[in-house]
Amino acid sequence: MRPLNWSDVTPKSLFLNRRQLIAGAGAALLASPALAEYAKSKYSTDEAPNPLNEITSYNNYYEFGFDKADPARYASALTTDPWSVEIGGLVDKPGSYGLADILKGAPLEERIYRFRCVEAWSMVVPWVGFELSHLLNRVGVQSGAKYVAFETLMRPEEMPGQQTPALDWPYREGLRLDEAMHPLTILATGLYGEPMPNQNGAPIRLVVPWKYGFKSIKSIVKMSLVAEMPSTTWNMMQPNEYGFYANVNPTVDHPRWSQASERRVGAGLFAGREDTRMFNGYEAEVASLYKGMDLAVNY
Amino acid sequence: MDRVNAFARRVPVWAVWMLALVPLGLLILQAVTNNLGPDPVKTLERDLGDWGIKFLILCLAVTPLRRFAGLNLIKFRRALGLITFTYVALHLAVWVSLDLAFRWAEIGADLVKRPYIIVGMAGFVLMIPLAITSSNAAIRRLGGLNWRRLHKATYAVAVLGALHFVMISKVWWGDALLHAAILLLLLVLRLPFPQRKASLA
Numbered sequence: 001m002r003p004l005n006w007s008d009v010t011p012k013s014l015f016l017n018r019r020q021l022i023a024g025a026g027a028a029l030l031a032s033p034a035l036a037e038y039a040k041s042k043y044s045t046d047e048a049p050n051p052l053n054e055i056t057s058y059n060n061y062y063e064f065g066f067d068k069a070d071p072a073r074y075a076s077a078l079t080t081d082p083w084s085v086e087i088g089g090l091v092d093k094p095g096s097y098g099l100a101d102i103l104k105g106a107p108l109e110e111r112i113y114r115f116r117c118v119e120a121w122s123m124v125v126p127w128v129g130f131e132l133s134h135l136l137n138r139v140g141v142q143s144g145a146k147y148v149a150f151e152t153l154m155r156p157e158e159m160p161g162q163q164t165p166a167l168d169w170p171y172r173e174g175l176r177l178d179e180a181m182h183p184l185t186i187l188a189t190g191l192y193g194e195p196m197p198n199q200n201g202a203p204i205r206l207v208v209p210w211k212y213g214f215k216s217i218k219s220i221v222k223m224s225l226v227a228e229m230p231s232t233t234w235n236m237m238q239p240n241e242y243g244f245y246a247n248v249n250p251t252v253d254h255p256r257w258s259q260a261s262e263r264r265v266g267a268g269l270f271a272g273r274e275d276t277r278m279f280n281g282y283e284a285e286v287a288s289l290y291k292g293m294d295l296a297v298n299y
Numbered sequence: 300m301d302r303v304n305a306f307a308r309r310v311p312v313w314a315v316w317m318l319a320l321v322p323l324g325l326l327i328l329q330a331v332t333n334n335l336g337p338d339p340v341k342t343l344e345r346d347l348g349d350w351g352i353k354f355l356i357l358c359l360a361v362t363p364l365r366r367f368a369g370l371n372l373i374k375f376r377r378a379l380g381l382i383t384f385t386y387v388a389l390h391l392a393v394w395v396s397l398d399l400a401f402r403w404a405e406i407g408a409d410l411v412k413r414p415y416i417i418v419g420m421a422g423f424v425l426m427i428p429l430a431i432t433s434s435n436a437a438i439r440r441l442g443g444l445n446w447r448r449l450h451k452a453t454y455a456v457a458v459l460g461a462l463h464f465v466m467i468s469k470v471w472w473g474d475a476l477l478h479a480a481i482l483l484l485l486l487v488l489r490l491p492f493p494q495r496k497a498s499l500a
Contacts, residue, residue, distance in 0.1 A: 050337075258408060266338075272397075
């Protein structure tokens with residue numbers, strides 16, 4: 001029995017596309033609150049997802065504290081409604097987009113992805129989201145744009161971690177445009193068929209499954225299409241440890257620890273480790289993005 | 300303070316051992332009942348290391364407490380040292396067995412390539428002779444002066460332990476810095492301060 005939270009009182013229409021719900025699944029689905037009939041995706045792994053309580057109680061979300069239990073403890077204070085994302089830079093239709101507007105017509109799918117943290121632990125997470133390319137195509141990417149820069153909400157009164165100088169807030173991340181347009185790259189708004197829990201980056205976050213988790217920026221309020229590689233938070237803080245690309249790569253170690261293997265969260269005391277896979281197991285889909293690049297240099 | 304000291308004199312050393320092993324007992328209980336959270340290996344490993352640092356702080360607090368507060372806990376100091384060693388040894392054992400799962404190639408690579416692991420291992424190795432010589436017989440064999448000289452290595456252990464903790468942190472904030480600051484303070488308090496002159500006012 002989990003405690004009540006945001007998702008229990010928020011109508012699903014806020015994060016699901018109501019029209020698609022009605023058209024796609026019909027009255028039977030509306031009658032069933034379980035929402036088990038998600039559009040499945042060919043990009044989902046067939047590995048078993050971690051249970052919800054593990055995904056929502058083991059989080060790196062430094063805005064709420066530096067312990068992995070802190071986000072579950074403090075993120076309930078975060079106001080996620082109303083929410084809008086400012087989309088700007090080299091786009092045809094810049095502006096502040098409300099969350100409902102962003103979700104209008106967005107092709108939501110369940111994406112069960114492997115998730116690999118730079119700290120050498122991993123999970124399997126059943127996200128609900130849509131391809132970032134859908135939103136980028138809607139706002140119209142101009143020809144000079146080469147990168148997408150993202151920013152997390154800055155609201156120290158609700159995010160106690162931001163009251164410390166531990167990171168250069170607000171949190172910033174970025175992708176090369178071809179990475180952003182890749183079909184594996186999604187903006188996620190839900191988890192296990194429910195609205196995104198606050199500690200996982202509500203109401204809308206990025207998920208890039210072949211990169212270390214810190215690239216998958218949470219609670220996004222700003223996206224800019226830019227010509228130059230944007231500054232990113234961890235890279236600004238420790239450039240020799242956290243590269244812009246941050247692709248999961250068992251052959252390129254983090255300076256302080258090996259990336260050759262990982263512990264699966266939830267596997268228990270005696271599960272040992274498993275070998276980390278190139279691009280977190282998405283090599284077939286994404287290796288071509290980095291053809292000719294030295295991945296030990298562009299880590 | 301005399302009454303506190305009188306009370307401390309009556310407390311048997313084994314009682315300190317019992318009390319100090321309560322956190323270990325709780326950790327084992329949590330492990331057995333599956334209550335260490337989603338990543339039990341990391342929790343166990345981190346908490347054992349954390350208790351190691353905390354008992355190291357207690358070891359190093361004994362002398363300043365006597366010097367500045369008149370509290371005499373010297374009788375418990377060797378036990379505190381051995382308790383520190385116990386937690387640190389278990390921390391290391393969990394790293395090798397449950398965390399690295401005896402992947403000797405990775406363990407070996409870590410031991411030569413990762414500064415925080417080298418620092419931590421150096422601290423542990425330095426503790427071994429101290430642990431071995433923490434008996435009355437060893438003190439007799441070494442002689443008091445040599446024994447005290449040898450056990451000054453505790454200061455180096457403190458520096459290495461604090462450094463190990465700080466180096467694994469991802470941000471300059473929180474528990475690691477706090478523990479390092481306390482250890483540093485306890486070392487600084489050992490410096491020979493000039494005796495305060497009587498006030499002329």
